Every structure is written in C-alpha cells, then in structure tokens.
Amino acid sequence: MTSTSPGDIARLDTIDLGCDNGEYRAPAFGITPFSQEGENRRLVSGVQVLVRLREKSLSCVQRLDWAPTPVPSRQALTLPPFHNPHFRSSSFPNPQFGSSPKAPTFPAWQRASNHCFGVRNRYFPVPAQSAQTAVRCSQDPSGVRTPAVRPPDLDTVRNRSIGIILLAFLLLLSVFSKSVMDKYFKVLPKSGSHICEKNDSERLQLDAKRAKKEVNIDNRASDPGLRCRISDYPINDRDDVRRYYLLKGPCQPKTHEFPRTIIGNISRKFNPAWFEHFPSWLEYSIEKDAAFCLFCYLFKQEMGQQSGGDSFVIDGFKNWKKGFAKFKEHVGGPTSIHNRAVILCNNLMDSRQHIDTSFHKQTDQAKEDYRTRLTATINCIRFLIRQGLALRGNDESDASLNQGNFLELLRFLGNHNESISKVILQNAPENHKLTAPDIQKDIINAMAVETTSLIIKDIGENFFSILLDESRDISTKEQMAIALRYVDRTGQVIERFVGIVHVSDTSAQSLKLALLQFFSEHGLSITRIRGQGYDGASNMRGEFNGLKTLIMNENSSAYYVHCFAHQLQLALVAVAKSNVQVAWLFDMVSAVTNIITVSCKRQELLHVSQFTKIIEGLQSGELSGGTGINQMRNLKRAGDTRWGSHFGSLLSLIGLFSSVIDVLEIVQNDRHSSSEQKASTFALLDVIQTFDFVIILFLMKNILGITNSLSQSLQRKDLDIVNAMNLVRISKQLLQNMRDEGWENLLKQVSAFCCKYKIDIPDMDTLYIARGRSRRRVHEMTNIHYYRAELYYVVIDTQLQELNNRFTEITTELLLCMTCLSPMDSFSLFDKQKLIRLAEFYPFEFSRIDLIELESQLDTYILDVRSDNDLSDISGIDELAKKLIEKRKNIIYPLVYLLVNLVLVLPVATATVERAFSAMKIVKNRLRNRMGDSLMNDCLVTYIEKDIFDSIENETIIQRFQNMKSRRGQL
Template identity: 55%
Template sequence: MKQKQHIEVVFQKHSDQAKKDYRTHLTATIECIRFLLRQGLAFRGDDESHNSNNQGNFLELLDFLAQHNTEIDRVFKNARGNLKLVAPKIQKDIVRAAASETTKVIIDDLGDDLFSVLVDEARDISVKEQMVVCLRYVNKEGIVMERFLGLVHVSSTNALSLKVALESLLAKHSLSLARIRGQGYDGASNMQGEFNGLKSLILKENACDFYVYCFAHQLQLALVVVTKKQVEIALLFNLLASLCNIVGASCKRKDMLRESQMQKTIVALQNGDVSSGCGLNQETTLKMAEVLKVIEEDGNNPEQRAEACQLLNHIQSFEFVFNLHLMKSILGVTKKLSQALQRSDQDIINAMTLVKVSKQRLQSIRDDGWSSLLNEVSLFCDSHNILVPNMNDIFVTQGRSRRKIQKVSNLHHFQVELFYQVVDRQLQELNNRFTEVNTELLLCIACLNPSDSFFAFDKEKLLRLAEFYPHEFSSTQLLALDSQLENFILDMRLDDQFSNINGISGLSQKLVETKKHVVYPLEFLLLKLALILPVATTSVERTFSAMNIIKSRLRNRMGDEWLNDWLSQRRRASPSSDLSSCRYCTRLTQPHSAPCCAALPSSSPMIDERERGRGEREEREGSCSRGLEGRHHRLHRDLSPSLEPAAFIAISRHLCLCQILDHRRLGCVEEEGATGCRCALSPLPLSFNRRHAKSLLPLLREKRELEEREIGCARGAAVNRGLFRHCYCVAVRVNLGCYWSCWCRSWS
C-alpha cells in the first residue's frame, strides 16, 4: 500500500486551524438547534434545495447566523461537502446528545438522595398514550426541584403496565423504586386505587413511598362540583358558553364588538373613569350586549335573532349579574390558592396553610360578605340600566307554577338559597376533598414549620415522623434524634439568621447556607423527607402542554424518542437553559461519551511512539492494567478534535488488537472482553473512505480470528463484519459518526 494512503498519514494533514474551524462550525449548529428546540419550531421545510425560497427553519437560521458573523460565514464556506452538519440524522443525533447531557445533569444533581415521582398519562395528537415522569428532590443547595425525567409510550393504561414502564425508565437512569419516598398522581382509579392502583402496587414494594393526591386536581374538582350541583350556577356557565359561541363565531361580530368597546374606552379615558396600563381594557373585558342587540335586529335568520333576544334578556337580569359577582368573589379566593399550588417549589406545609387560609376567607365572606356583595351588584345594575328588585317583594320563579312553590322574599332567595348555599357547598367540598390535612403524617410534618420561632415544634410528633421512615432512621438513630432535637430547636431560636423564615423550604436553604445541615444531619434528613413529598402534578401537566405544541397536527408522525429528546430541552423546568453550547460541544467531542453523535478526538493526531513503547514496557514488567489504561488515556489525549471521527476508530481498533495480543501473550485472556468493550465507544471519521477501510481489513480479520479461537466469542465475526460495513456506510452517508454502544452491549 502506498505511504500516502496509510491511515496514520490522514492524521498528519489536520492542523490547529482545522480544529478551531470544526468547533466553530459545531457550536453554531448547536446554537441553532437549541433555539429551535426552545421555541418548539419545526426543523425541516418542504423544499430544502439550494434554489428554494424557504429551506426550512434550521437551514434559514444557519444562513442568518452566517450572514451576521464573518467567522462563521468563512467556516461554512470552507467546510467540505461531506461536513456541513445539516443532515436531519445529524440534527437528531445532536438533540439526542443534548438530551442525554441534560438528563445527566439532573441525575448528578440528584446524586444518591431520596426523591419522589410525579406521574400522569395523556394522549398525544396521534392517539398514543404517553406517560410522563417527573422527579421531585432537594438539591445540594437545599432547594426543592421538580425535573422532567422522561416520556414513555404505554400500550395500556392499567396500573401494572404503568408500573413496568416506570421501573424501566428509572432503571435506565440507574434509579430504583427503593429510593422513592413520595408519589403524586391524579384521582384516576388506575393511579390511586386502593387494591390494584399504581399507588398500591408501589406501596407493596416500598411502604415508605407515601402517596399525596394532587392538591390542584382536588381544588378543581371542588369547584366543578359547585357548578354542577347548584342549578343557578350551572345555568350561569351555560349562558356564558352560549354567549361566547354566538359572538365569537362571526368575524363581523367580533369586529363590531371591538369597535364599540374602543369608542367607549376612549371616552372613558378622556373623562378619567378608567386608567390605562398594561393588561387593562383588554378584549376579555369587553361588553357583549351591544352585539346582541345588533344580532337581534339584523340577524341573518329568525333562529339567530331569537337566540340573541333570549341571551340579551338573561344577561340583563339582576339574577344573572348577582350570580356572576358571587362566583367572581369565590373564584377570586381560590385563584390565589390555585396559583400557589402550581409552583414547583411548593412544600406540603405551605400548601396545607394555604388551604386553611382559603377556607377562612370563604367563611369570612359567608359571615360578613353579604352586604358588600349586594351593594356591589346594585351599583353595577344602576350603571348599566338593569332593574334592581325590591328585596322585600315575593320572589317570582320563572317556568314554575306559583301554587306549588313556597313563597319567599327576594332577600331570602338571594341571601339564603343562593349566597349561603353556594358558599357553604364550596366550604364543604374543600373539607371533603383535602382530607390529607388531617392525616397523621402531615400533622407531624407541620411541626417543622419555622414560623413564629418554631411555635409549632413538638418533639414527640417529630419522633413519630421519623418512625414513618424505618429505612432512614434505625433504632440507634432514633435515640440520637431524641437527644438532638432540643439542641436543634434551641439553636434555631437563638440564631437571628433563622428568625424571619416562614417555610420549611427557606429553612432548608438557610441550613445549607450556614453549614448547619452538617451539624444536624438527622434533622436535615427529616426536613428533606418533608420537602420531597409532592404537592401537585403541575410539572407533568406543563409537559403535556409542551407536548401538544411540539407534536402538533402537522407533525403527528413524530417518534417517541425524538419527542422525548425535544421535551427535555423544551421544558423550562429543565436545566438545559443553564447549559452552554460549549458543554454540549464538549460532550460531542469526548470519545468515551455515550451516546455520542459527533464524537471527535481531543488533541494532536500524532501518536507518540515513545509513549506507546513505554506502555508496552510497563506491561512486560508486570503492570499490565496500568499500561493498558495509560495507553487508552494517551490515545484519547493525543487525538485531535479537529479530526472528524476519521481514522480515530482505526487506531482505536488497532490498539484494541494490540491489547488482545498483549493479553494473550501475558496470559490475561479473561480480561479481553472488558478491554474490547472499553475501546468500543469510538466514532468513525467522515474522511474515512473505502481506501482507509481496506487498510483495516487485515486487522479486523486477525482480531476476529483471535476472538473466535481464543475467547470463544461466537458473535465476534458478525460484530467485526458489522464494524466494516458501518465504517464504509458512515463514509458514504456523510454522517458525523455514531456510538458503538450497541457493539459494546453485544460484546458484553
């Protein structure tokens, strides 16, 4: 073979400038991909040819970046035709590597600590059941985190199938059910069933995995029950839905509504009746009576005019206005609770406190809110020319016989039958739904509340809380906790840094900040166990919202793995926004990273023969493992990142062959499988062509024969034939390279 065709000569043709150019090219590509992932935009276009007016978001964004950066423009123009990094397969490989890096950061942040799982399932646009899993844990800074872990397609939604899918996802990331200390689901029977639900199946294996019914779902159900059981309130929401449909169905009516409201708003601003500002006087606050009057007079058909007339009569009645203001007051109370429950860092103690506050506010509205509500409704009716009935007159019920009903006054009807009944029903539903507040576990956790200088502290309840977790607190540790609790509370009360803390989340952060979590490890462990208990599954619901944006009607053929990788970057709760492109680029250029889509060697393409000789001498002297590890380290240290995964794989395979020969010579045949597996995660170069592949054939054949004869590996022949075929296919397909993890798995 000619010297110029030798594989080692290829290494010597690359320079430092080539390294810099390739890294610039790769970084620009990653930045464009990250932008599209964040915005949920499609990558490809209908026509990506050079003559197309719109080549798609990815190519157009790359072109825009090159036009505004001379260095990137120069690198793109000088890049070889097989190294443009624009192929869809390369885009998916980079996204997969980015998703792996993001998940790795989450797992590293979790470490060996305990955690809770938030699970829910929903259908995507292609009618496939998708299960989303989020983790809730306390990081090393004492902050509560909720992170998206993964999305799994499940063929069945029964509890057993969901449990198997959950276990497989956790095992994929080296997590287990034994480390779970909390589970949060909605109220579906397959989730919280007492006998065969997912909650029960997990509790059978781990009794410390306590279940908390999602507080946000309970609040929603409490509000829905009121609208269904109270006839007047159900009628109110039906009228509102019909009103939105009849007005919003026509563009002409919408324009008419906007024009009418704009004129009234201008006059009101000039007179000083209303103020201008962000979020004020928006379309959601428009009045629709004017539009209904126009429809009643100039409707296209009698049905429309009749419906508009009926709606106009209803919305201009005192009863409609009263019910509207009543629900506005109730929903105003629960809105604050709903928004607080949707925070990912919300702790269970604060959530319990917020539920109690909402109940107290509703009780105060019932006791003292009637007069203010009636005055507010009367002023509204006077300003809009709506007749206000006399409260002492007999209430007239429409559509019923007056002989068969009990005669009551208007005051009794609106105050007792509406106001008191609606508020009482709402309070009753909140008491019935939020039963967790009265459980022994949460009552014990409430003793950790640092408000008012740890006013709620109860030593006996905290010891009882520790007994709920026998895996974390042995009998010896319970005795130690008993003696340390008094010192802990006294220290907290005397330290001014802990005087203004209101929640256990702030207490956890302050303990880490002052390094007192090291002094009181058992108390800090109790605090973490209380913090990781889930409050709501809003993180999972936000993931479903992002899934509907990404996998839309126009992209309904998106695969599950591609969707999962996209969601890991799309979700704002993920740490991907904190990772720089250099972090992704570094992962893509690490030879041992798995999976690695664009893995490149990391230093000079030259191989120091003196270093290789030194390693061989160390092996001959008896330092076999040290020589092998040193050889791998020097190989990956000396190979250059500018070298697209080219002859690097050839050198790595050659080195693997040398190691097998050395093992055979030194009598270390039993370690050959591990040696081959260790060097199997190396990528192929784009410049690797048929000529280079042929130069590897003798090495591959010899290695295959050694495997079949000495190691007895029946898969050796198929593996090495696959290596050569993949070697040539990568050169032909102009791919960045791929991971050899599949070969590594088949070897082991």
C-alpha cells in the same frame, strides 16, 4: 403383417413374437401415434409389458406412471448413422445412411422402447436368427412398411423382458424416490465449485436465522442482569452498543438498599464502597443481586472459549464474603482477560482507531475547519430547540426558497461571519457538511443527554419524589411525562422534567414497567422514592392495582399525595354541577360565549365596541390610563379540566358586559341572522339583564377569586406540603368569613352594577317570584330571604363541604405530624412526640438507635432555633431548610434536617407535568405530527429545562457527539 389405414388414429397395441405355442406381447410402450395431419397429439401415462410364457404360464406386469416425451408421428423414424449387423432391409442397401433416399426403420416395439427410455444414440440389437417373428404395425403414409425381423429365441426374450422390467423399475425410483436414487446412484460434482456453493448456501441460511432474531437496539437495559448478550445484537450494531454502555458508564446504584444474603451463617451484602475501588468496571445488578464486569461483558466473547468463566458476564458474582479479593483477582495482571478487554474498550473509544485511513492524518487546518463547522451547527440547533422550533423544511433542495429553519439560520449565521461562511454549506466537503437529519438528531440527543445527566447529578444521593401523568399527543399516541422533585445542596426545592415515555396503554402495570425502564436507563433506583404525586385517576390511585399501590409494594416509604390542584378543580366543578343556580349561570355564560366567538364578524364587533367604550371612558375620566390596564380582551371559555378557567370566564364577561349587550342586540336586529339565532339572542338578552343573573355572577366571582388564589399558589414548584395545607386552611377560613360577613358587600356590588347597566333591582322586602314558575308552587318568602338564605349561604356551604371532602390528606396522621416542623410564630407548632412519630413513618432512614438520637437532637434544636433571630421571621419549611444549610445547622442536627428534607420532598401538585404537556403541544404540533418519540423527548427536555440546558458548554456537547459513534471529522 397387418396394417392400419393412414387416417386412423389408432393405438399401436402389441408386437407378437411367435415362440412355438407361447406368445410375447409387448405394447408399444404407450405411444399414441399422430394422425396423418399431425393433430390430436396425446400423451399416455404408462408402460405395460405383458409376457406370457408357454411352459410356466408366467405373467409379469410392471406398470410405471410417468409422462414420456412426445414422440414423432407414425412415419418411419429417421436414424442417425450407425451399423447394425442384425438389421436386414432391402430398402437400405447402402451402409452409409446419409446417401440413402429412404430412411431406415426399426420395428415399432423397438422404436417405442428406444424413445420412451430416452436412448438417443444406442438401440437394442435385433437378432436375425429367428424367421418366425411376425411384426404387426401400421403402414407409414409414405408406403414404407416396417421390415420383418427374425424372432429371438426364448432365452433372449426372457433376458430382454427382465432388462425392460429393471429399467422401468429404476425409472420409477428416479421419479418418486429421489432420496433412494441419490443413495444408490450418487452423482459426483464436476468441480469444487459445487461444494463452495453448498457452503455459501448454508452460510446464507445461518445468517438469515440470525437476522430473524430481533434485538431492539433502542431499548438497552442498564441493569447488567437484564442485558442481552453482545452476540445477540447484529454484528454491524455491536460497536454502537458498546459505545453506548461505555459512555453511560457502569451501573453503580450507590444509594440502593442492598439486600442481605446468608453466606456461611453470616448475613452479608454488597458493599457500595467497592465502587470506589473499582469505579470504571464494577457493576451491580438490582435484579439479580450480583456483581458484573462492564469491560468483560462488552469484549469477553472476542477472546474465544479460553477466556474464563461467566461469573462476571452472565451469571454474576454473589460471594460477598470474598468480594474484594475476587475483584482484584478478576483484574489480574497486564495480560489478563480483563485487561485485554480494557484495551479493546480504549481502542473502541479512540475515534482514530475506527475511521477510514484517509482521515487518519488530517491537517490542523482541516480539524480547525471541522470544529468551526460543528460549533456553528450546534449553535443553530441550540437556538431552534430552545425556542421549540422545527429544524427541517418541507423542501430542502438547492432550488427551494425556504430550506427550513436550520439551513436558513446556518446560512444567516454564515452571512454575518466570514470565518463560518468559509466552512459551511457549499464551502464544506460534499460528504461532511453536518446538515444531514441524522447529524441533527445526534446533536439534539447529545444536548438532551447532557441536560438529563446534570439533573440526575444534581439529585445525587438525595431522596426524591415522582410526578407522573399521561396524555395523548397530536398523533394520538399515549405519552407519560415524568418529573422529579428533590432538595438540592442549598436546601432549595426543585422540580425537574426528566423525560416523556410512550406507553402502549394506561394500565397501572404498563406505567410501572415504563417507569422502571426509565429508571434503569438513567441509573435511578425505586428505593430512593419518598413520594408519589398523581391525579385522581383510578389507574393511579387505586387501592389494589393502582400505580401508587404497585410502587408502595416495593417501597413502603413512597407515600402518595393526590394532586392538590386537581382536587381544588374537582371541588369547583362539583359545585357548578350540584347547585342548580350555579349550573344555570355557567350554561348562560357558555351560550353567550358561543354566540359571539362562533363568528369572526361578531368578535370584531365586540372589539370595536370595547375600543369605543375605552376611549369614551378615558376621555370622561371614568377609566384611568396605564400599561396593560385597558387591554383588549376576549370572552373566555370555562373548561372542567383547565385550572382557573371558570374564574377567568366570569371576569371576562363582567369586563365586557356592555360590549356583549351591544353585539347581541346587533345580532338580534341583523336581517341576515336566522330566526333561530334571533330567538336565542333575544332569550339571552332577557336573561343576562336580570338581577338573578347578576347576583349569581358576582357571588361566584367572589368565591372563585378566593379559590383561584389558592390554585395559583398550589402550582408553585417550591411549595411544600405544610404550606399547601396551610393555604387550603386559609382559603376555607376566607370562605367562612365571606359567609358570615360578606352579604352586605355583595349586595352593594350587585346594586352598583345593575344601576350602571340599567337592570331592575327587586324590592328585598317583597315576595320572591321565581322565573318560569307558578306562584302557587313556590313557598312564600321575601327576596332578601331567598337571595341570602337559599342562594348565598347554600352556594358557600356547598363549596366548603367540597373542600373538606376533597382534601382528606390534611387530616391524615402523616401530614399532621409534618406541620410540627413549621417555623411559623417562632415554631409554635413544634411537638417532639409527633416529630418522632413522623420519623417512624420512614423506617429505612431511622433505626431504633436513630430514633433515640433524634429525641436528643430535637431538644437541643428547638432551643437553638428559637433563640436565633434570623430564624424567627421565616414562615415556611422551604425557608427553614435554606437557613439551616446557610448556618451549617444541618451538620449539627443531621437527623432533624433529614426530617425537613423528607417533608419538602413530598409532592403537592402535578403542575410540572401538566406544563410538560403544554410544551408538547408546542414542540410536536400539527405540522410536526410525525416526530419520533425519542426526538420529541430530547426536544422537550431541552425546551422545558432551559436553565440547565443553557449552562452546558458547547465543548461538552461536542465531546458527547464525537463519542457517540465514529465520525469523519477529528478533534
């Protein structure tokens, strides 16, 4: 035997087994022993077995990459108690291992193999028949050497080598081929809990996959052909979705133009009369041109696979030939699938079936307390949203001194009503106070839904026009306001705001999709649109891809009218920018406004100066007293997008002219003012106290006075298109009269103003000298010629030209035909042929037979209305419609009244949606900039349409609120 010095860190190379001339060399299986100090531990990555046999010179190499467990040092391995008859050692005489002072040792190759293969309580037996075995190993630090063992015979060596190779091979498979090992060495579970854990894991994975399927519950399609399946919604939200559709009712677009389909060589279509026979469940999909069943859609999947086909749920029924019979067959008997779904729907809407059992048997007193508490909550919320006020506060804790408008108002109401005080706030059940934010939102939504429903119900089957515009709110989100214009049952023209929708962008396609989604949610059809009113933006009025073109592609009778108020404002802005003198005037007015309004001190000086002059004027008799006549005013700014702002700016400057002069002089002489401020103030004082400035100021004041009256008239909700065209025509006539006859009057106004404020008036017969120009560069002309020909006539002509260019609709054939219905001067504009031509613009309303009948009705109609004294004094088509209904002539001449209705529906201006944006700035202000889109829409509908909102009873809101979802309280 060979030995290794104790200090060496040597690798235990081989174990030589002498077998005649052959050699069996086995490494110590990659074991790196420790040094004497137990340092520098190294792990090896492989096992190599080399067997050399003399007779066949066979070399077998098996290599396995793995990381064995760290082995002990080269000291002798301490073995557990065992008995091996083949082991012979003089150092271990006692078979009871625990009593020996020296631990028994094994050969190194056997120790290594035992450790590497994880054998803990079993070791390879070492046969003692051979005495030719020489074991070469290191000497332990304790001096104990490995005992010599007799080498086994050749067969034993071969078998042992094969066993080692097989073990190494199996270990390789277990490390790198777990799937193969699982196949051949299947591990059985110790108990059934493993199977349960596996099933639970699979179930969790399935739920996770279902959870990944996102379904936007807020965007529920009304069209049954576009709806998601109930099974696609999360299971916890399905009942809410069902209640939503049950409260909304079946989709029944009764006024839709149902398309025809060839069935059996006959053109057939859906019969809207079927809605009368099956009002509670029959639905029609405009998208798929098919019939559906609402109840089966909501609960058919609960019946299992034996619940019949999907023709009334997914695919839709389209065989109009057998429609009525199939519908009755679908209903079936009391135990049919349909009637079972009806029972489930009724149970769902019965709140007593969906609340905790502890609330099933509430006492009458508890119900009465709940009604009192809910009514008080509704009254407080009704007041706040009607006034556009916020409900919640920044701190609503009990220790807060201001818990928000809602809680403070509710407490105020309780302090003045003992019966309410007993059931609200601290006297209410802790989990049923009805003050949570979600409860507030539900009540507001119930109010808004009822308000919108009344508007849609008022429209009924009448035609309507849409008014659209978009604007950004305080949180920089693009919002699209929607208003509808229609004629009610009394002949009154109505414009109602129905909602505001958030849009991702302002492209025509996005606006159209948002509009169609809104129509689908409220049961409106695009086929009933007979007019479109937008501003002049390219995405609205584009000839190829504008919104008006996209809608007219689907409904050719939805004629577009450019907002008259916008056109008038554009005409005024164009004059202010194209004419040099007018542009100079507004620049000077803007500079004066900026200098004074930029400082609070200067505004206060303006108020003090104006107040002093008013007192002096009243004392001297120059000013007359009266309510609102001499109110304090401020200078107003002119804005290109604000209607009437230019006119208001000029009026404020004229009214405050003397006070403005005083403030500018104070600023000029103030020692605290900078040199730049003094210089600009000096220049303005020099400019505004000239005849040129004053004459242009009064000229534009007179021109804008005429157009401002037109602007105010165009913003009326009940103004019809014929009267609007007449007002434009009158305004242009007034401007023409002013051009022909107004010069002398203007000159008198300017002269009186200059004399009052001591402004020099030039001699009109002398040569005009331009300010800031050399006399040699100016053509010689008198002052009277310059001010009248170069200024007065040019500005008025520019304004007239802009009005003619902007209001091009007046010259269109459609609007020219509409003027023939005007009752002015005893129907002097009546023209039967033009009215028949007007009817031809609406082919869906007037067939060929209707046109023939219309001709005969017009002959009788004109004789009747001209002989009626009550109709001789009216001047507008809106008044004509009311009179026709009042005298029931709409029944006698239905086609004539239809023409009147179509004319009144055509929009004039988008003032209604512009007012909606003004209201949006009040409702969603800087302090409420995190308000959601849905809540903002609900607040705006109730805030703007106050008359409709006020007509809704609390009981209606309570019923809507109770049916929205399961409530703790019962009524």
